[in-house]
Amino acid sequence: xxxxxxxxxxxxxxxxxxxxxxxxxxxxxxxxxxxxxxxxxxxxxxxxxxxxxxxxxxxxxxxxxxxxxxxxxxxxxxxxxxxxxxxxxxxxxxxxxxxxxxxxxxxxxxxxxxxxxxxxxxxxxxxxxxxxxxxxxxxxxxxxxxxxxxxxxxxxxxxxxxxxxxxxxxxxxxxxxxxxxxxxxxxxxxxxxxxxxxxxxxxxxxxxxxxxxxxxxxxxxxxxxxxxxxxxxxxxxxxxxxxxxxxxxxxxxxxxxxxxxxxxxxxxxxxxxxxxxxxxxxxxxxxxxxxxxxxxxxxxxxxxxxxxxxxxxxxxxxxxxxxxxxxxxxxxxxxxxxxxxxxxxxxxxxxxxxxxxxxxxxxxxxxxxxxxxxxxxxxxxxxxxxxxxxxxxxxxxxxxxxxxxxxxxxxxxxxxxxxxxxxxxxxxxxxxxxxxxxxxxxxxxxxxxxxxxxxxxxxxxxxxxxxxxxxxxxxxxxxxxxxxxxxxxxxxxxxxxxxxxxxxxxxxxxxxxxxxxxxxxx
Amino acid sequence: xxxxxxxxxxxxxxxxxxxxxxxxxxxxxxxxxxxxxxxxxxxxxxxxxxxxxxxxxxxxxxxxxxxxxxxxxxxxxxxxxxxxxxxxxxxxxxxxxxxxxxxxxxxxxxxxxxxxxxxxxxxxxxxxxxxxxxxxxxxxxxxxxxxxxxxxxxxxxxxxxxxxxxxxxxxxxxxxxxxxxxxxxxxxxxxxxxxxxxxxxxxxxxxxxxxxxxxxxxxxxxxxxxxxxxxxxxxxxxxxxxxxxxxxxxxxxxxxxxxxxxxxxxxxxxxxxxxxxxxxxxxxxxxxxxxxxxxxxxxxxxxxxxxxxxxxxxxxxxxxxxxxxxxxxxxxxxxxxxxx
Numbered sequence: 023x024x025x026x027x028x029x030x031x032x033x034x035x036x037x038x039x040x041x042x043x044x045x046x047x048x049x050x051x052x053x054x055x056x057x058x059x060x061x062x063x064x065x066x067x068x069x070x071x072x073x074x075x076x077x078x079x080x081x082x083x084x085x086x087x088x089x090x091x092x093x094x095x096x097x098x099x100x101x102x103x104x105x106x107x108x109x110x111x112x113x114x115x116x117x118x119x120x121x122x123x124x125x126x127x128x129x130x131x132x133x134x135x136x137x138x139x140x141x142x143x144x145x146x147x148x149x150x151x152x153x154x155x156x157x158x159x160x161x162x163x164x165x166x167x168x169x170x171x172x173x174x175x176x177x178x179x180x181x182x183x184x185x186x187x188x189x190x191x192x193x194x195x196x197x198x199x200x201x202x203x204x205x206x207x208x209x210x211x212x213x214x215x216x217x218x219x220x221x222x223x224x225x226x227x228x229x230x231x232x233x234x235x236x237x238x239x240x241x242x243x244x245x246x247x248x249x250x251x252x253x254x255x256x257x258x259x260x261x262x263x264x265x266x267x268x269x270x271x272x273x274x275x276x277x278x279x280x281x282x283x284x285x286x287x288x289x290x291x292x293x294x295x296x297x298x299x300x301x302x303x304x305x306x307x308x309x310x311x312x313x314x315x316x317x318x319x320x321x322x323x324x325x326x327x328x329x330x331x332x333x334x335x336x337x338x339x340x341x342x343x344x345x346x347x348x349x350x351x352x353x354x355x356x357x358x359x360x361x362x363x364x365x366x367x368x369x370x371x372x373x374x375x376x377x378x379x380x381x382x383x384x385x386x387x388x389x390x391x392x393x394x395x396x397x398x399x400x401x402x403x404x405x406x407x408x409x410x411x412x413x414x415x416x417x418x419x420x421x422x423x424x425x426x427x428x429x430x431x432x433x434x435x436x437x438x439x440x441x442x443x444x445x446x447x448x449x450x451x452x453x454x455x456x457x458x459x460x461x462x463x464x465x466x467x468x469x470x471x472x473x474x475x476x477x478x479x480x481x482x483x484x485x486x487x488x489x490x491x492x493x494x495x496x497x498x499x500x501x502x503x504x505x506x507x508x509x510x511x512x513x514x515x516x517x518x519x520x521x522x523x524x525x526x527x528x529x530x531x532x533x534x535x536x537x538x539x540x541x542x543x544x
Numbered sequence: 545x546x547x548x549x550x551x552x553x554x555x556x557x558x559x560x561x562x563x564x565x566x567x568x569x570x571x572x573x574x575x576x577x578x579x580x581x582x583x584x585x586x587x588x589x590x591x592x593x594x595x596x597x598x599x600x601x602x603x604x605x606x607x608x609x610x611x612x613x614x615x616x617x618x619x620x621x622x623x624x625x626x627x628x629x630x631x632x633x634x635x636x637x638x639x640x641x642x643x644x645x646x647x648x649x650x651x652x653x654x655x656x657x658x659x660x661x662x663x664x665x666x667x668x669x670x671x672x673x674x675x676x677x678x679x680x681x682x683x684x685x686x687x688x689x690x691x692x693x694x695x696x697x698x699x700x701x702x703x704x705x706x707x708x709x710x711x712x713x714x715x716x717x718x719x720x721x722x723x724x725x726x727x728x729x730x731x732x733x734x735x736x737x738x739x740x741x742x743x744x745x746x747x748x749x750x751x752x753x754x755x756x757x758x759x760x761x762x763x764x765x766x767x768x769x770x771x772x773x774x775x776x777x778x779x780x781x782x783x784x785x786x787x788x789x790x791x792x793x794x795x796x797x798x799x800x801x802x803x804x805x806x807x808x809x810x811x812x813x814x815x816x817x818x819x820x821x822x823x824x825x826x827x828x829x830x831x832x833x834x835x836x837x838x839x840x841x842x843x844x845x846x847x848x849x850x851x852x853x854x855x856x857x858x859x860x861x862x863x864x865x866x867x868x869x870x871x872x873x874x875x876x877x878x879x880x881x882x883x884x
Binding site for chain 1: 579596597600604630631633643706712713722835839842846
């Protein structure tokens with residue numbers, strides 16, 4: 023009797039479970055249901071973290087990706103990697119490059135309908151300098167003494183020193199124009215305060231859920247061409263593997279930043295997805311503390327330069343998603359020159375490395391530092407390849423050491439003799455890839471100081487024509503390759519993955535490294 | 545006499561909470577400071593000159609003596625000022641409200657699944673001891689208990705999300721549902737009901753199934769064994785024999801008498817397992833990109849965000865302490881032998 027009742031109970035439970043499963047399958051094969059019709063809204067995924075949306079305290083790429091949709095500067099990169107006026111119609115400068123006068127575009131409105139005038143521009147710059155946000159974006163305005171206005175459509179910037187790249191600074195988030203009526207002058211807006219986060223960009227931030235989602239609607243007052251989609255949602259993921267699953271399940275229309283090379287290779291084989299690739303401006307390089315033995319010996323640095331296995335790293339570690347780099351300035355930027363290729367060759371050269379190490383005891387024990395938590399999981403493979411190449415030469419015995427980013431970033435040249443770093447530019451110009459690294463007292467404390475280089479930097483900053491500026495930049499690249507405070511080794515492509523139905527991504531993959539969502543449709 | 549003893553027990557129990565929480569807060573403070581690196585270097589190092597990094601460190605008080613920082617930290621907690629995160633300027637209260645709600649949603653449904661599965665399987669295993677049902681129940685309990693929760697989660701994603709494509713593998717809801725749903729409580733399940741948005745409710749439910757089942761099954765493993773043992777022991781008690789002798793049907797003997805008594809210790813274990821559940825939630829949330837407080841804790845730990853980590857652990861500690869005090873109180877109320 024009891025057994026028959028149990029069998030009955032089991033039968034009921036089985037039928038109930040089957041019915042539940044049937045309902046789930048019928049209402050979704052999940053991938054097609056998604057809970058709501060999407061219309062023309064584009065859904066993007068990223069593994070980034072937004073720190074600050076308020077441009078006065080925003081200094082990371084993920085926050086910048088949000089801001090790019092809402093705000094604009096006097097200059098920018100609306101099409102490709104060529105700097106162009108955006109909210110300005112143009113700027114002129116004094117002979118000494120210390121005074122810049124910019125004329126504003128007329129009839130531009132903020133997303134709330136307020137007209138944009140020179141008062142808003144002055145307010146925006148004053149605000150960044152006054153607040154001095156802890157993310158450090160105000161450091162980009164270190165040359166700015168004051169901002170003045172001359173009528174509603176003219177702004178004048180007074181600098182403390184000549185700065186030929188001032189228009190590039192105007193294109194950074196330090197130069198984004200905000201509505202003086204909605205942004206407080208002395209504090210940062212909270213990320214969730216979307217009602218006051220008012221700019222002139224093609225979108226309006228309608229909702230921000232930290233760590234989860236940024237939702238953008240169309241700016242009905244936008245002065246430029248209408249976006250090719252009906253809105254944008256950026257979804258945030260902690261892990262690229264989870265984001266890849268979401269893409270495969272069609273939860274996302276596209277994903278940008280950052281998949282591992284293995285994931286990109288796997289998605290390239292997926293018939294329902296498209297991997298888009300274009301020139302990027304992210305670089306990876308090895309830094310030497312030029313005061314710390316044995317790297318204080320330039321011949322040791324030269325030998326490593328001769329042996330750097332760039333192509334092996336690009337192929338074996340990154341499956342072709344990066345390309346070998348022979349200058350601190352990535353290809354695609356005006357003024358770039360492959361200084362390391364001309365000095366040390368395109369491929370490893372054992373004979374020349376041996377010649378450089380002549381008279382030194384070999385194999386020389388050296389330690390290379392890298393970090394596993396800031397530059398992606400492939401960093402360990404990257405450094406294993408460098409170790410392999412140096413050890414195989416018989417000239418070095420390499421020990422690899424790593425530290426988590428929080429510890430690593432505070433140590434750098436203070437503690438390490440040779441260490442991994444990457445760079446994403448403040449603005450896509452060769453200046454940002456040279457001055458930042460080669461000036462005396464650079465941010466990584468590697469002890470490098472070269473008077474000739476410092477003079478070249480000053481001349482480049484004071485150059486009044488592009489031709490002369492690029493000439494100085496070339497000389498800086500050559501001198502940098504000769505004196506070897508760093509060795510660059512790869513330049514990353516800009517990669518996005520999308521459903522087949524998504525159009526327009528390729529038009530935004532360029533050296534400006536902007537993801538111009540407004541050009542993308544589905 | 546009993547009432548006075550219970551009151552004394554409760555007061556003593558509450559008094560013991562204070563040193564426990566104080567020790568935990570101190571340990572958290574010290575362990576974070578001992579780990580190399582600080583949040584400013586983590587955020588700005590490698591991009592901004594060292595002088596600016598030091599400037600900001602001074603502004604935020606990281607250059608003060610450790611004892612001063614410790615004093616400030618305790619004073620702020622006493623005043624209920626958990627502060628604002630360093631890395632992304634979020635008030636801790638917002639994290640607790642928003643992400644805490646997501647964790648509450650996940651752990652509630654996980655506990656529900658744990659209790660239902662654990663009690664049912666444990667009951668059947670205990671009732672049909674030494675039969676194939678019992679063997680299956682015990683094996684199942686051991687398997688789900690021993691499997692690391694993140695591995696179980698990955699397998700669930702693979703089978704139900706990738707191979708079968710039946711269920712979503714991440715997040716609390718689909719992107720459009722998240723974008724359109726009005727947040728009243730930050731618990732999406734309740735918010736969808738509140739708005740009468742049945743499409744959103746179904747979407748949220750589908751997103752809950754895998755993470756809640758993963759976390760719930762791991763906890764169910766504990767309940768299965770406990771319920772089974774209690775059922776077997778209870779069925780051997782004299783009053784059960786007496787009930788059978790009086791001619792009461794077996795079904796009534798098992799379910800109306802033995803089962804209820806077998807469940808009493810389970811209530812205690814449910815409360816005590818809350819701490820395990822919260823710990824498992826950290827891994828589950830990371831696996832499923834569930835935006836709970838555990839998921840945030842992992843991110844803030846990586847960035848050495850002292851304020852965020854301290855604040856979140858304080859909240860975890862207070863929740864676990866509160867539940868354990870409540871469980872102790874219930875036990876003391878039910879069982880007069882439990883006293884200091």
